[in-house]
Structure formats: structure tokens, C-alpha cells
Amino acid sequence: MGAADPSNMRYGLVYQCQTCGASLEISPDAVVYICPYCGSASSLEGGGVELTGLMPTSADDVSRDIAGFLRSKAGKEARIRDVKVLMLPFWVVRQRVKTRYNGYRREYRSTGKNQYPVYVPVKGELDEEMTTIVYARAFEAVFGLEDLKERILSRLREAGKFDPVKAAKHAKLIAPEVSEQEAIERAKTIASETHRRRVQRMTTKLFDCYTEAEPLSTRLIMYPVAVVDYEREGRKYRASADASVNAPDRVLKAELPMGGRYRLLVAMATAGLVLLISLAAVLSQAALNSGFVEGEGALLAVVLPPAAAAAVGFFGSRRATAEHRVWRRGKRFQLPEIPVEAEDIIAKLRGGLP
Secondary structure, three states, X not given: OXXXXXXXXXXXXXXXXXXXXXXXXXXXXXXXXXXXXXXXXXXXXXXXXXXXXXXXXXXXXXXXXXXHHHHHXXXXXXXXXXXXXXXXXXXXXXXXXXXXXXEEEEEEEEEOOEXXXXXXXXXXXXXXXXXXXXXXXXXXXXXXXXXXXXXXXXXXXXXEEOOHHHHOOOOEEOOOOOOHHHHHHHHHHHHHHHHHHHHHHHOOEEEEEEEEEXXXXXXXXXEEEEEEXXXXXXXXXXXXXXXXXXXXXXXXXXXXXXXXXXXXXXXHHHHHHXXXXXXXXXXXXXXXXXXXXXXXXXXHHHHXXXXXXXXXXXXXHHHXXXXXXXXXXXEOOOOOOOOHHHHHHHHHHHHXXX
């Protein structure tokens, strides 16, 4: 296979396959082209690219499975408007990740009725091999992308040599826009953030957290996904599905209409949680009156119950009045996603709990 010369290949959004000469329409940001006519794949910097992946099933099979899912979850009124089967590119980066950390954990100990904080040093190292899935598109977002990454991780052993010609009969081939080196850098960042979050759960205060990541192997994998648009009673919803042959479960993530039963369930769950928090507030008040809790513990006992009740009431009412709920494979009950800022606040409060 001849090396691909970008200056000779690019004509706007049209590229010429260096093997068969076919004209290919590819994103201007693509770093690899995949020819659906001869099956060749090459980097635009020059040199061939080895593709692995899972083959797609037919669009009819995908539509039939999705229609069955929607009948059971969204009702008989749900109608599929569009199903697009795409072969999406991902880099699989395996690396050795080491993180050294230093901080302390605050614990509370009691002497009779008195309670005092103890600061326990936390120091150590995390050392493990980590496999990270990096989406190889620069600016596109796909509904259910994180769920798809989990599915790819679970089926990596099934991925074999990929045939673009056969795959193109059932799906649209999407060219990678992220280079191998960029994927390695992104995987390092993901690994560092993963270890930092793990260490933060172990400590009240983190002083140092330094991560080193050594890449061990990389490969480019093509995975089929079905992007679905459907409607029910005039409202539009989305879903994503595993479009590979022999997929264990087809639908990965879906927006579902909010039925009256679900709204009632959320309202009852919210009321129950608020009631439990109220009972906890009564118990904490009794502990305060008895003098059992003092200092920072007393402040938390006063502040936390009303704050928690307000948060539960807010998120519960927001969920109960939402236009749709999100269903994800393997997760029976979906709570609203918590912003990163809120997670940081919760982590700090948890660190101060007796």
C-alpha cells in the first residue's frame, strides 16, 4: 500500500483512496481514512492502519429489537422515526498507571460525652494496569457514549480483524479524527483523574497527588452503534443501541416518557427521604441537647439535615416534573446527574462527619 500524501489526496471533503483510487468523502479533521470499496485503511500522515472491531448486524434486526424495547418501556404509542447504524472509531489504550499521594483523614473519637478530631496521615501509592476507551472523534457527541464505552470494554476479547467492505453494507463508516498520540494523552488524563477521585474518597485533605502513566499498547477498534430517534404523543425522544452481531443486549440508553406511575413513585420516594432526614434531625437535636455532640460535630448536626432535605426536595421535584427520564442498561433507577461542583461539596461535608 502506497503512503498517503495529504497534498495529493485532499480536494475539499473528498479524498482519493491510495489503493483503489475511489473518491471518499471524509471529515476535514480525519487522521485516518477507511475505504468501504476495497477495505484499506491508512493514516493521512502515511502508512497503513490495522483495524479491529465487531461487525454490524442489519438495520432491520436493530429496528426490530428497538421496537420491541420501546413497546415494553415507552408504550404501544411509541413510533420509531429514524435509525442510523454507524461504525464509530475508538482507541483502546492499555497503560501502567502509578499514583503517589499524601494527605490526611479526619476521624472523630469520643471520651465519655466529649468528642474530638484526630488527623490520621494517609500516604501511599496506587499501581495498576488500566485499559481506557478513547472516542476517536474530535467534536461529535453521541447519545449514550459512556455506556457504549463500557460495552466495548466488556467485549474487547470478541473484537477481531475488521472488514470495512462488509461493514459498509449495513453501517456508515466514521473516520477517526483523533491520532494515536492524542489518544494516549487523553488516556493519561483520564487515568490521572480516576486515581485522584479515588484518593480524594480516602482523604479529608489531599496535599500531593502525582500520577505517572506508561502506555503499553494501543489499537484502533470500530464498533457499531445505532442512533435512534422516536416519538410518542408528539414528543421526540432519543435512544442508542449496540448494533453488533450477537449483542448480549441491544438498547444501551434511552429517553423514556414520564408516566403517571413513575411520577408518583418519585414523589413518594422523595417524601420518604425527606421524612427520614427529618427523623435524623430530631435525633441530632436530642444529641445536641444532651451535650453528646460538641464543636464542629454540633455545627454539622445543625446544618446538614435542613441542607440535605432541601437538596432531596429540589432534585425530587425536578425529577417528578421532568419531560422524560433516562433509562440505562443495568441501572434500574436513575437519579439526576450531580454536577461536579456539588460532588466536591458533598465530599468535603462527608470528610467532616463524625
